[in-house]
Amino acid sequence: MSTQTERENVTETGIHGPTSSRFDVLREGAALDDIEIVHYEPQFAVPGGKTERRVVRTIAGFFLLTGLAATVFLVAYIWWPWEFGRQDGAQWFTPILGASLGLALAGLAFGILTWGKKLLPREVSIQQRHTGGSSEQERRITGQTIAYLGEEMGIGRRPLLKFALPLGLAPVGLVAAAPLIGGLIEDPHKNQIPGTETPELYTTGWNPAYNGGKPVRLTRQDGTPIRPEDVSVGGQMTVFPGIPHGSSNEHADSPTLLIHLRTSDADQARAANHRAGREDWMYGDYIAYSKICTHAGCPASLYEQQTNRLLCPCHQSQFLITDNAAPIFGPASRPLPQLEITVDDEGFFVAKRDYTDVIGPDFWERP
Amino acid sequence: MRKRKFDRAAVPGKLAGEVDDRFKVATPLRGVLNKVFPDHWSFLLGEIALFSFIIVVLTGVFLTFFFDPSMREVTYNGAYAPLRGMTMSRAYESALQLSFEVRGGLLMRQMHHWAALTFVAAIVVHMFRVFFTGAFRKPREANWIIGSLLFWLGFLAGFTGYSLPDDGLSGTGLRIASAIMLSIPLIGSWVTSSVFGGEFPGEIIMGRFYIAHVLLIPGILIALISIHVGLVFIQKHTQWPGPGRTNDNVVGERMFPRYAIKQGGYFMAVFAVIAFMGGLFQINPLWLFGPYEPAAVSSASQPDWYVMFLDGSTRLMPGWELPIPTPWGHYVVPPIFWPTVVLPGILTVLPALYPFIEQRLTKDRRIHNLLQRPRDVPARTALGAMAISFWLVLTLSGGNDVIADKFRISLNAMTWAGRIGLLLLPPLAYYITYRICLGLQQHDREVLAHGVETGIIRRLPDGRFVEVHQPLAAPGHDGHADLEYSGWVVPKKMNRLGALGPAIRGFFFPIERPSEAPVSPAPQVTGTEGTQRREVESGRR
């Protein structure tokens, strides 16, 4: 093939010409799609020369590497120990698979790319775009056809149909939407326990309704109740309602932080409680706040003893425990709700009643 | 009768004839085989997104054979000892099984995650290239809009997938998502309880996320990607300006064989990188996070990188609650509504409409098939830099607790730095980028007029020193070359002009080049030297 083939040459020969090579046919065919191959040049000055042979060997090497690596993958997959916890190299299973698979694919990639870039002739082709839409005539024809379509249907002439059609179709559209919306929709205000005042948005596991009307105990995750001595001064404990499944995700809004404040802090907290009209919500130096952040519902669980701040790890809202858990930094806008606690006759912590504020993230109709 | 001899060589031709008899494909096939594609490294970015999407689908199908999206409570008794005896959801248990008890399952899980991250990253970088080069201008606005939809779908696909295993991290993410829905004025609580089938977390959400993640979102993605790539095909790809390149042609290679082979090679390369990463780099080790418990601590928990900007915007937002007193009662709009519903809303609509906004402002309604160098459109480039800096501040703020911890800065200081940075940095980025663009433009014009710096210093008779410049063309009447800037790279070094031999290229061997550069009206797309040398000639013409 010549480096710089002239166009006239092709036209002379033509597709059916006696001397037309395959390339000539290709070129002529490309011209039918407004493509001109203006530059077509083999990569090697000497066909089959030293450089070419080296490139061919390299490509072959890449493909053989692929075969080798793929074999390694298969062998390792079948015979390498892989069960988790084995001490005989099982931890290398995934890395070996990944490395051998990666190597196999990389060999393929380099082989193919070298082939395409180094062996195939370089070319420059030019294709005409014909941008800018159809011709005026085409547009007119199609436009008229569509307009006539409207005439054929005769909607303009038959006003009754014009009204009946949309009126008939609209409900059909709604029929499609109805089961979707109607099936999905759930009332957030419905009562969870029939016959009691327990709308799910405003109720937690601390509601006595879950406990046959009796106050609910504060328990650990395993369900064991808690005595005041179980929490040391300055300490804290995450507590769950002592009801069936109290610590499960069924009551995801119930986890509460029980904090044993130092006496001076407790006095401050009590004074703040007093100002907010929360007489006797603490028990001694113990205070309990919802652990569910009022911002977006993460557990606000990093308690800083020195400053009495509770930090939420999600967006770093900070709540001041000695000031009714008011938000003092970050994106939260609402204090953490407080749980009114006391101790029952057996000496275990109980919640006097459910939270009076809504737990967790804020919403439009929050009372 | 003569026995028909079987002619092997005639079989393919005959077969092709039979196919064409039925489907009449010869003509369209010829068009496809010969279709010309322009080439440039930046056009590969969209392909990388496409390739990683294919890998995501392949590995994802494998995962579905083992994963069980059930919220049923089970007690773990599997291979991973530290979690034995814990109650967890069946979803989490099956994700652990996939990691430890399915042979090669961990590799597939990690490849899936890495491919998903690569997918979104490639989309974002691809979008940058389309934006900064003006490839979205008429007639490609529709593809730009489809593209921005693809980004958000990729985002959703990532988020739903991340949530499925129901581990400690993803459960927290889901909790935040429920809070975001809850914050929508008027209908928030209804939306949330409808989506979760009652109170958070409920039993049904995983099943719904699962079907969205494996069927709905991928289905829409596949449909939109097909349209996206189909439109590129029909409208023909844009190209960079250069000699022989006009608004009405495409200069490049025919699709087959060279272009297609290279695409196949790049696909394998992307696949290889993801296989390496999936095998060698741990990603989302969910056994370390434990099952989701609403009360469990999760400090320094980071979402995947492309969600971090939302996390950041949420962290920077001050706790401003908007009270709405009405005759029927007192309502509130919680602060989380603005950074997580309003901001993404703006970020969806505004960029999607950008092509039309630009058209409005520049009154340029012509068809553009030639790309623009970012420096030549300073206002757009600066706007892009502004958007990127805005996004960067948010993304960094999404990890501000980690930064604060690592560098021992107070967390509150980090938050304030983010708040101030968010207001200050974008305009600053705009200004600086604008100036840089103008500077680069000016330098291009200078070189065109005065020539290339040669590095040769000459002392004039009066003692002054001047640097000798190599003009790019014969000087015009005023002693300066009258070269028109053509929207493409201006040679700025002597070896770009062929005065010094081209730098030796090749990794192990210098690549031998024909001593005489081929003459053609268009540049070679791979080597840059050739391009620029010809650029000068075209100027001389």
Ligand code: HEM
């Ligand atoms: C699922 C994600 C995506 C895939 C798989 C994808 C794929 C592709 C491919 C293969 C091309 C042709 C090659 C190239 O120019 O890179 C392309 C072009 C294009 N893409 Fe995307 N893309 C995606 C997302 C986007 C996004 C997010 C945008 C912008 C909002 C976008 C806008 C465009 C435009 C305007 C073109 C035409 C470019 C031209 O002709 O110069 N795409 N896309």
Ligand code: FES
């Ligand atoms: S969830 Fe606590 S700060 Fe956002």
